[in-house]
Amino acid sequence: MSATGLDVFDRTIHLTNVWLDEIMTTLPRDRQLAWHALGAVLRTVRDRVPLNLAVHLGAQLPLLVRGSYFEQWRPSETPQTWRSVDEFIALVSAQMKSxxxxxxxxAARAVFRVLSHHVDPNQIEKVRHSLPEEIRSLWPTQRSSAA
Incomplete structure (x- = not known):
């Protein structure tokens, strides 16, 4: 029986929890922390990649994650031009200050592993290659073999 009465909601809750569980294999076992890390990393990447890649990546995210991903997005202000790991980490950290x-x-590595595991590998490669080389070094190059 459906927990929410709508299969689409049950599925996105399940998928989101799977993603958070995978993040928590690296980070402390704190679902709220994992949720904030997922959103902060995704939004920072979203704001750096070209508009078409940002939209295509968003389309492959679970519905709940997609909502966080597109939250407060201003497409006219993207892509941003930061280039270093330090700038990337500062932007992610600022979103996680609460x-x-x-x-x-x-946290970034954990989120990148989850994306590599669950998102189409061709899409991941396009996103990775649109990021500065320093950021790509944080992202695994091969799809995770975990189930």
């Missing part, structure tokens, strides 16, 4: 401290580099 949660307990976490290693932002590890």
């Amino acid at each position: 949660v307990k401290p976490v290693d932002t580099v590890e």
Whole structure:
């Protein structure tokens, strides 16, 4: 029986929880922290990549995650031009200031692993290659073999 009465909602809740569980294999077991890390990393990437890639990536995210991804998006202000890992980490950290401290580099790596595991590998490669080389070094190059 459906928990919410709508299969689409049940499925997105399930998928979102799977993604958060995978993030929590690296970060502390704190679902709220994992949720904030997922959103912060995704939005920072979204704001750096070309508009068409941002939209295509968003279309492949679970419905709940997609809502966070597109939250407060201003397409006319993208893509941003930051280039370094330090700038990337500072932007992610600023979005996570309301949660307990976490290693932002590890949070980014955890989110990138989840994306590599669940999103079409061709789309991931396009997004990766649109990012500065320093940021690509944080992102695994091969799709995760985890189920």
